[in-house]
Amino acid sequence: MTLPELVRVAGARWSVEECFQAAKGQVGLDHYQVRHRTSWHRHITLAMLALVFLTALAADAAPGPPAGTHHFLRARDPITLTVPEIRHLLAALAPPAMTAARLLHWSNWRRRHQATARRSHYRRRSADEPAG
Structure with missing residues (x-):
C-alpha cells in the first residue's frame, strides 16, 4: 500500500x-x-x-455558499437548518403541542441565537489569531 x-x-x-x-x-x-x-x-x-x-x-x-470569507462575522441571519433542528421540528409536530406558526417562530429564534453564538465564536477566534 x-x-x-x-x-x-x-x-x-x-x-x-x-x-x-x-x-x-x-x-x-x-x-x-x-x-x-x-x-x-x-x-x-x-x-x-x-x-x-x-x-x-x-x-x-441550505442556501448557496456565502459571498465573502468574513460573511459569518457580519451576518445577522439565523444559521441554516441542521439535521438536529429538523429532527426537533418534526418531533414537535408529531403531538400537536404547539401551532405551526409558534413552532416556526421558536425555530427561527433558536437559529438566530445559534448564529449569534457562532458570530461571537468567530470574532473571538479572529481576535486570537496573530496578525502576521
Whole structure:
C-alpha cells in the first residue's frame, strides 16, 4: 500500500466516524436490543433511512455558499437548518403541542441565537489569531 493511498484511507475514516456519530445521536442507530440478524438489519436500515431523509431535508434547505470569507462575522441571519433542528421540528409536530406558526417562530429564534453564538465564536477566534 502506498503512502498517498494510506493517507486517503485514513482521511476517509474521519468522515465515516462522523457519520456514525450523527446516526447514533440523531436517529438512534445504537438503540437496539435484538436477538436475530434480520431484526438488527431492519433496525439499522430504518435508522440509516431516517438519517438520509433528515440530511436530504437539511441539504435542500441550505442556501448557496456565502459571498465573502468574513460573511459569518457580519451576518445577522439565523444559521441554516441542521439535521438536529429538523429532527426537533418534526418531533414537535408529531403531538400537536404547539401551532405551526409558534413552532416556526421558536425555530427561527433558536437559529438566530445559534448564529449569534457562532458570530461571537468567530470574532473571538479572529481576535486570537496573530496578525502576521
